Amino acid sequence: MFRATLKSLLARKVRLILSGLAVVLGVMFVSGAFVLTDTLGRSFDSVFADGFSEIDVNVAAKPKVELNEMEGEQTSAPLPAALVDRVKQVPGVASATGIVNADGARVIGSNGKVVSSFGPPQLGENWTGESDLLQLREGRAPQAEDEIVINKSLATTAKVQVGQKVGVLTAFESKKRDFTLVGILGYSGDRDSIGGVNEVFFTTPVAQRLMLGQPDTFSSITVSAADGVSDEKLRDDVARTLGADFDVKTGEQVAADASASLKEGLSFFNKILLGFAAVALLVGTFLILNTFSIIVAQRTRELALMRAIGASGRQIIGSVVLEAIAVGLIASVLGLAAGIGVGALLAFLFGKLAGGLTLAGIGVPAAAVIGSFGVGLVITVVAALLPALRASRIPPIAAMQDVATPDRPLTKITVTGSVVTGIGAVLLFLGLSGNADGQTLPTILGGVLFAFIGVALLTPLISRPVVSLLGAIFSWSVPGKLGRLNSGRNPRRTAITAAALMVGIALVTGVTVILDSAKGSISALAQDTIKAELVIAGVQGGPRPPSFDPGVLDQAKALPGVQLVDGEYGDMARVDGESTWVAASSDVASLRQIFGAKATAGDIDRLGPTQMLASSDTATSRGWSVGSTVNVQLTRGEARTYTVSGIYESSQLTNPVTLPPAAAKDFAIPQPIQGFIQLAPGARVADVQPQVEALLADSPEVSVADRDAFIEQQTSSLDGLLTMIQILLALAIIIAVLGIINTLALSVLERTRELGLLRAIGLRRGQTMGMITVEAVVISVFGALLGVAVGTGLGAAVVEALKDEGITDLILPWGQMGLFLGLAAIIGVVAAVLPAIRAARINVLGAIAHD
Amino acid sequence: MTATVGQQAQAAARANDVWKVYGSGEAQVIALRGVSAEFERGRFTAIMGPSGSGKSTLMHCLAGLDSVTRGTVQIGETTVTGLGDAGLTKLRRDKVGFIFQQFNLLPTLTAKENILLPLSIAGRKPDPAWYDTVINTVGLRDRLDHRPAQLSGGQQQRVACARALVSRPEVIFADEPTGNLDSRSGAEVLGFLRNSVREHGQTIVMVTHDPTAAAYADRVVFLADGEIVSELIEPTAETVLDTMKKLDTPAEVGN
Structure with a gap:
């Protein structure tokens, strides 16, 4: 049995390489993350030791x-x-x-x-x-x-x-x-x-x-x-x-x-990388499951023959699992090696970027090795288990007759899918509504995982109508029609291939929805509330926010056409024993006049040297009211007691605590980090801006911009984050593309005779390739559609949950979604290239004459 | 053996001194040794011979599915030998029809779609009157919307026949068309092929090893060891069987 397994493995090495590649990429991510953080950690050790x-x-x-x-x-x-x-x-x-x-x-x-x-x-x-x-x-x-x-x-x-x-x-x-x-x-x-x-x-x-x-x-x-x-x-x-x-x-x-x-930060970074690795591996699991399913289906006769000559069902399972172990083992070794390379490369780049961090030697931590083999083997074997079970149920009689694989009814899979999706939805609801008993993140992640698997199980059912609808676009040509029919032919296979793509696209879409909504909501709020025509601020490049000379504030105030100038200071302080962000405004009147703050209690227009203001949310959660005394310990100086003299309504833009301007000298950064300038009625931005610019000649960290440019600048950090996430998720999408190639290649192999017949009755090579391409495009666009739909759902759910945090507008990135669908079409075309060439090269005679 | 040719002007397909050699050196196999033959328009010709006689190879070469080592093959006015893939595709599209032992229908298409597939691929519209005639002849009118999996073997082969006939090709090549059918379904298919020759002037070349099937043809050409060794006009099952028996003892052949 063992020998037979190895032989069959070797015979199908090309098919297994593609699915193995998915594991290699996932494992590479895992080991790369460990190698990178380990190397950086040891480099920091030696830097500090030095x-x-x-x-x-x-x-x-x-x-x-x-x-x-x-x-x-x-x-x-x-x-x-x-x-x-x-x-x-x-x-x-x-x-x-x-x-x-x-x-x-x-x-x-x-x-x-x-x-x-x-x-x-x-x-x-x-x-x-x-x-x-x-x-x-x-x-x-x-x-x-x-x-x-x-x-x-x-x-x-x-x-x-x-x-x-x-x-x-x-x-x-x-x-x-x-x-x-x-x-x-x-x-x-x-x-x-x-x-x-x-x-x-x-x-x-x-x-x-x-x-x-x-x-x-x-x-x-x-x-x-x-x-x-x-x-x-x-x-x-x-x-x-x-x-x-x-x-x-x-x-x-x-x-x-x-x-x-620093290592605490690194380990957080490591967890993020491992999270993305998990996504890649989830997609890889779909791919391996699919490959083994197809291989088992194609080997029905061979496996039945084994049963007929006395192999037990258990032995059949064993042989399939053994194949999986072999694939997993080889992929893990390759993935580990590739990961060490990638980790070393990233550490090198990081060292360069961080201004010449001298790297400690590249080491391979035990976690990388254990992680790689554990993940690679477990994923492969788990994914191969279902196909193995199916293989063991092949009756020996299948060896004697051509058993047409009948379309198994989709009832069972649909019911299971609905249940799993339901579990996912419940977990998501619990996690997002904050009812998860302190396990919010694991609950949400579990919910997302269940939702993905559930939707993947439902996909075969959805695929029929959607695929035929999608395919209708191509039905004007015969190859297009044939391609469409082929993609609808094995709903499970189409579904799981599309589902693999769905995962990556859904996550990208979800993240885009959330970040776009956050950005849109904050911009809208800022545009509604900030009544300053000019803003002084800089772009933060390191851990320390840019700041400027407070003298500029008075000089700006004296400029003709300027009505009100406010310099904003801020720091983390201990307020009644809790770490809290505190702010100070150089002119407290700006709170109402520039930021549109509304008093809910007390007086917010004045602030004595021992008085403070609080936002309504903070006041509620700390139990403060006007007259309460609060102990504040700033970065420097002794702890002081302030009396709450006013409370303003909380919004996304208000600070939890506002202290008098004199307190700012004990902040970690005792200079203003932002300045807001309100112009007098009739004054023109174009007149005032250059004058303020001139005042900032000796404060090169900051510049003056009009309000909209400032808002754009402040929210642009979200764009960078989005790009980072998209790049990391691209790996999951690449693996999904491998899946499409794999499915198509196996389908072409399976349909050799059919392709031969089509060629025999006059289908041109180009038309043959067109047919395969349409099949690929239909599958990939279907996957992207699912992904966009699921991702929008997830994103919208998160945005809804964050309503209280100030993300009030749900912004759907239509442009991006269209882009993903277009990208999916291109992915389909690319994925189809090799299988299509293979199909076009099929020898007509060989295809129809084999008996 | 060029004595066995028919009337030149009427030929739908023709082989001139065709050689087919597989492999080289010690592993060399000569499948066809200078075969020359003509297949007249509007006739039903069967090619017979024992296993390994080269009958299938001859058909594949005639149909442009396989290249010849030497000699030329013509279909109608077209010289098949030397055509590239595009030319061969066009030839198969316009001039040749196929019927296979395994039916070879596309499982995703209905019977009707399968029948019309060659025309759709070529971008042609069926002639409605001829389409009706074909459907009536094969007797599938109430099965047109079924998929292959819902049809019996005989019905599937009749769909395959209709697919070959509907584009009115110069010649239809049938490769053991009854090989996978029981005798009754086989008889139906053969009768229907003979009718299409008699009534509609279709040219059919059929490879078979079954004497009963060969008896449906107008003429039988016998191959042995890659050469044409005998021929029968208006055969019956008995005369075919007799000839086959003689072929098994090569000394008696050719007199």
Whole structure:
């Protein structure tokens, strides 16, 4: 039996290659994701280990507002300079150095634009001398107030040289300040940057003032141990002396913690990639199921003969499953290898993009190997199980007579499909309505999966009317008509092939519906409410939003034709112990006049220095009313108590909490990140805009745009997200195309005699190819139609569920949908090429004369 | 054996010194050794011979389904030999009809659609009077909307016959048309083929190994080892059987 299986496997290798390819692609995705994240993770480890290699013990203040990776970068509070002396007196300390080290030092390149790091921090630091890690390559250390040293890769990107004047924006000054570049530094091992981080070194007082906002403070203290004192002992001694207000860690711990927070992000990224891999594998499952079904159908006679000469049903199942295992095994090996390649390539590209992250060697984590083989084998065997069961039910008599495979009734499959679709719908409803007991995401995903399988099971029933309707388009020509009839001939086969395409298209459509609706709703709301003709804002390139010089606000206010100017500040703060987004407006009157806010309680037109406003939703959920006192801890400074003096109606555009403008100085970014300018009646945008533009000459991170351009700019990040998702889902669609090719190729093989006859009675080669192409186009357009329909349904359901979140308009992307259908037609034509050529080459005599 | 030719001007199909060789070297098989034959217009000719005699090969070559190694084949005024795929397709479309042992109907089409398929492919309209005649002759009027799977073997073969007849080809080639039928259905089909020759002047060339079937023909050509060895005009089952018996003992052939 084993021998027979292997022989039959070899005999049909071409057919199996295509279905195997689907598994290869899916497995590639899985192993690629693991290899990529593992490689990046180890690279970050080594970057941080390097960055903190010279620190024995590090002392920092506890951050006032603790944030997790998803909430944003956490800023630790400054330490008083006097602390350095206290640390120095701890026995076992050889030296202690105060360090200024904060994100937000942005160098302006020779083209006048701010150099972005696209992710890694842009550190502003005090110069504390060269070390084993850090050496000057050119020039000298900064000595005067207006002198800086920057790292080599930053100098290269900014195209600046030693001796030149260089503009820098700092954490506390978003107005350009000119410095003289006196030196360029590099790192041990001839590196120009460590992990793409940009570094600007000032003299200590300048760094304190511009990066920390206070003289005589430091971000941290670096301690080195005297000979014979271990890092751990020193850490414990220092911690005991300083008390519980400070984080005292060894250099190794600091590196591990910094790396861990980045790895948290990486593991999230890994999960997303695995999610897309799952989609690809789901589609691959359809493809394998179909291939094995067709192969079993074609081998009916052979399998019946085996039964007739004594093989048991169990042996038949065994032989089919064995084939599946062989295919799965080979595909897993290939997929794993391809994944390692893809993972390595992506890691390389990421390293380049992140400004020269030095990659640790490419490694293959155990998870990649286990994942690849597990997924590849399980998927293949599960998909082959149904066809194997069917094979075992072939009666031995089928060997003796031509058993025409009768159309099995679709009742059973339709009932099952309805039930499964129903389960999917219920799960989706539970998940989307928030009744899933904290299991919202798994419930929704389960619902989507069930919905896909259910619809796939219903597809044979739907396929008859829809396919004949679709095919009617082609019925004007004989090959078209024949192609149409062929595609309706085996509803199950057509259905499962189309269903594979459906999955990819449905997800793309669903995501497009959701994002378009979100974008449309937000734009519409913004257009309805924002009554500012001009907006100052920038495009965010890294983790830190662009900001500008607050002086611009007053200068703009003084321009002729300007009625009202509002600068918006924002930060994550701890409000009554919870992480909350807080905002401050430079002019609180703008709330009503520019953003159309309506008071639901109290007074929202005025705000005293100890008063705050809240949105109605926030007030309700926190139980605040006018007069409530609220404890607010900002990134800097001590916790303060504010009294709620007014509550405004919540909308998508309102901030949960609005603090008085004076509070903004303790925000992580103490500069405005957006500015709104309302013009006086009769003033023209074209007159005012250039004047505001001139004011922003020293704030190169931002620009002034009219309101619609601003809204477009703010929502354009959704377009990027959409493109990303579409690219990742393209793999699922490619696998579905393989499925169409496979189905057609097998059908051509099965219909050799028929094709021969058609050729014998005068069908031309071109017409033969046309016939196959029509069949493919009908199948693929059918799949796309299903996908668009299911995707619209899913998308609409999610949009409905998000109504309370402000996505009020359901926007159906008709253009995109049309595009998908057109794309499907092209996919059909492409998929048909090889099978059609094969069909056209069929030897007429061979096809009809075989007995 | 060129003595067995009929009247030149009336030929619907003609083979001139046709050789067909498969393979090369030791594996070489000569299927046809210089066969020359003519098949007169409006006659029903049967080609007979034992297995491996080359009778099917001769038919395939005549119909343009297979190429010849040497010699030429003509159908009507058209020289088949040397035509490319497009030419052969056109030839099959316009001048040749086929009837196969396995019926070879398209399962997706109804009987009527199957019958009209060659005309649809060629983009021609059927002649309504002739279509009616054909349908009446094959006796399928009440079965026209059935699919092949709903028809008996005999009915399917009658559909195949109607498909071959409806485009009024120069010549119809029938390859063991009764091979898959019981004797009664076979007799019906053969009778109907003979009628189409007698009443409508259709030319039919039929390959068979069944003497009873051959007896329906006007003339029987016998092949053995790739050569034409004998011929009978107005055969009966008995005379055909006699000739076949003689062919089994080659020494008695040819006198």
